[in-house]
Amino acid sequence: xxxxxxxxxxxxxxxxxxxxxxxxxYILAGRALLNLFRGPHYxxxxxLQMDAIGVGSLPIxxxxxxxxxxxxxxxxxxxxxxxxxTDQVGSIVAxxxxxxxxxxxxxxxxxxxxxxxxxxxxxxMKVTEQIDAMRALGTDPIQKLVTPRMIATCVMLxxxxxxxxxxxxxxxxxxxxxxxxxxxxxxxxxxxxxxxxNDVVQGLLKPFVFAFIISLVGCFYGLRTTGGTQxxxxxxxxxxxxxxxxxxxxxxxxTRIFVNLH
Amino acid sequence: xxxxxxxxxxxxxxxxxxxxxxxxEITALDSVSFExxxxxxxxxxxxxxxxxxTLLKAAIGLIxxxxxxxxxxxxxxxxxxxxxxxxxxxxxxxxxxxxGLFDSITVEENVAYPMxxxxxHSESLQEVEQKVKEALRFVELEQTLEQxxxxxxxxxxxxxxxxxxxxxxxxxxxxxxxxxxxxPITANTIMALIxxxxxxxxxxxxIVTQRYQDGQLMANFRYNHSSGHLEPTAxxxxxxxxxxxxxxxxxxxxxxxxxxxxxxQHELEASQDxxxxxxxxxxx
Numbered sequence: 001x002x003x004x005x006x007x008x009x010x011x012x013x014x015x016x017x018x019x020x021x022x023x024x025x026y027i028l029a030g031r032a033l034l035n036l037f038r039g040p041h042y043x044x045x046x047x048l049q050m051d052a053i054g055v056g057s058l059p060i061x062x063x064x065x066x067x068x069x070x071x072x073x074x075x076x077x078x079x080x081x082x083x084x085x086t087d088q089v090g091s092i093v094a095x096x097x098x099x100x101x102x103x104x105x106x107x108x109x110x111x112x113x114x115x116x117x118x119x120x121x122x123x124x125m126k127v128t129e130q131i132d133a134m135r136a137l138g139t140d141p142i143q144k145l146v147t148p149r150m151i152a153t154c155v156m157l158x159x160x161x162x163x164x165x166x167x168x169x170x171x172x173x174x175x176x177x178x179x180x181x182x183x184x185x186x187x188x189x190x191x192x193x194x195x196x197x198n199d200v201v202q203g204l205l206k207p208f209v210f211a212f213i214i215s216l217v218g219c220f221y222g223l224r225t226t227g228g229t230q231x232x233x234x235x236x237x238x239x240x241x242x243x244x245x246x247x248x249x250x251x252x253x254x255t256r257i258f259v260n261l262h
Numbered sequence: 263x264x265x266x267x268x269x270x271x272x273x274x275x276x277x278x279x280x281x282x283x284x285x286x287e288i289t290a291l292d293s294v295s296f297e298x299x300x301x302x303x304x305x306x307x308x309x310x311x312x313x314x315x316t317l318l319k320a321a322i323g324l325i326x327x328x329x330x331x332x333x334x335x336x337x338x339x340x341x342x343x344x345x346x347x348x349x350x351x352x353x354x355x356x357x358x359x360x361x362g363l364f365d366s367i368t369v370e371e372n373v374a375y376p377m378x379x380x381x382x383h384s385e386s387l388q389e390v391e392q393k394v395k396e397a398l399r400f401v402e403l404e405q406t407l408e409q410x411x412x413x414x415x416x417x418x419x420x421x422x423x424x425x426x427x428x429x430x431x432x433x434x435x436x437x438x439x440x441x442x443x444x445x446p447i448t449a450n451t452i453m454a455l456i457x458x459x460x461x462x463x464x465x466x467x468x469i470v471t472q473r474y475q476d477g478q479l480m481a482n483f484r485y486n487h488s489s490g491h492l493e494p495t496a497x498x499x500x501x502x503x504x505x506x507x508x509x510x511x512x513x514x515x516x517x518x519x520x521x522x523x524x525x526x527q528h529e530l531e532a533s534q535d536x537x538x539x540x541x542x543x544x545x546x
Contacts, residue, residue, distance in 0.1 A: 125364075132324055133362030137376045137426075138348040 028146065028223070029216050035140075035147040045148035053114050053149075054156030060109055061160045062167050068101055069093055069168030073175035086180050090187040091194030093172035098195055098203040099258075102165040104251050107210035110157055111243035115218035118149055119239035122222025123232040131223065146219040153215035154208060161207040202258040209254065210247050217243040273300045274336060275434045275466040276321055281330035283316060283519075290316040291327065292519040300433060301510060303460060303467040305477035307541045308516035314470040315359070317516070318436050321468065322354050323347040335434075352376070355427030355435040355465075359442060361419040363411040363426070370407040373397055373426045397425040401455055417448035421455065428459050435459065437469045441476055453479045454492055460509075461485035474541050481511035481527045515541060 176182040221239040283291040401421040441449035515523035
């Protein structure tokens with residue numbers, strides 16, 4: 001009886017920190033969202049973050065988008081050749097990129113680049129007492145630091161995804177035209193016709209949801225940083241890992257929903 | 263709810279009533295009670311981890327106690343929401359241990375921050391600019407306006423931190439280890455600025471430190487407006503003699519979250535408690 005009581009207490013102790021962390025995350029997310037409807041609004045910070053997150057990520061997104069389309073087309077052309085359907089490679093590339101690979105790859109890149117950046121910046125501010133100073137000087141750190149990053153990521157990630165999708169299709173076209181020998185209109189017509197309203201909606205909704213996850217996870221771990229520079233490094237790593245894992249979990253759920261809708 | 267601009271003498275600025283706070287198993291504050299009036303100084307001594315910084319953060323609601331009450335400018339803050347606290351905090355200047363300066367903005371923007379970001383600020387940009395320059399002149403760092411905190415030395419950062427803490431002329435200023443990690447000459451410069459601020463603006467001060475010398479300077483020196491220098495007070499050789507405490511400086515010694523000593527400098531030096539004695543140099 002005593003042993004089972006101890007085991008229960010140990011289980012409770014084991015579960016407390018993750019449950020408390022989830023609760024803290026929801027409180028942070030709730031306050032960041034509520035701040036959209038109450039002032040003060042830091043527009044200058046939003047624009048700065050849009051530049052850092054959006055424009056700053058553009059080169060890597062362009063490269064990754066282009067080469068993902070390039071590689072998909074090479075791989076698919078071999079498989080499709082067995083069925084004599086290489087002319088359909090445009091539709092395969094378009095569907096794969098718009099539905100799944102474009103949003104997920106872009107989100108993972110932004111998670112690696114920006115969730116880490118956000119966590120390390122906020123973490124450094126936390127350990128050098130800048131967050132406390134901000135509160136002491138009458139500024140809500142969530143309003144000043146979290147909400148602008150959330151807005152900026154939600155605006156820029158869907159845009160980056162569109163860029164990645166388009167560049168991926170161009171990458172696919174390069175292979176389709178020069179290696180497979182498809183005509184320009186043949187590739188682009190099949191690609192365009194393959195896309196349905198459902199594909200475009202999920203291709204734009206996913207990055208929007210990922211943007212919330214990436215920005216809030218980065219801010220969450222940054223604001224929980226303790227223990228000096230080592231703590232900042234740890235917070236950065238945790239932010240990237242958590243954001244990346246959640247991107248995969250959420251894309252699975254959203255895909256399931258959209259497949260059912262279809 | 264607004265903080266008073268010029269509180270009359272003996273008005274309570276800050277009051278702790280049996281404040282207790284734990285971090286997991288560690289007792290950070292254990293039934294701490296004290297009161298700070300306008301124009302008074304409290305010097306809090308204690309070893310690392312004794313609860314000094316926690317006490318300072320609790321004073322402005324950055325950390326919430328589990329039990330007990332904290333009154334800031336006569337208003338109980340323990341149950342207030344963060345947004346309600348912002349207005350009260352605008353009446354408190356805070357110098358954090360490492361200065362707490364925002365490293366992404368210039369010195370000028372750092373010092374202007376409390377004025378531009380408080381809930382109800384009425385100053386024009388020209389007035390803010392003027393006050394920022396005055397505050398930086400006060401700490402003798404006018405020339406650093408356009409520099410970033412990372413370009414300054416530790417002592418200079420601390421001085422900019424003081425300028426930011428006092429720019430809006432708050433009636434209460436909290437200093438967290440203002441001289442920690444500084445050489446004796448820079449530490450004396452910092453403390454002289456704190457004495458000057460106290461005597462020019464008649465502020466209430468709560469100073470958390472590990473250095474007895476910081477408290478000694480606060481208790482025994484006054485800023486002379488005409489000469490522009492610090493000079494000894496009655497308790498340090500002037501009329502009135504030892505024990506007169508003309509600067510209203512009270513020492514508190516903390517150990518494991520508890521206040522183990524509270525009294526004037528001569529009482530501190532006369533204390534027979536082993537722990538308390540560790541903070542008083544033998545020659546004092």
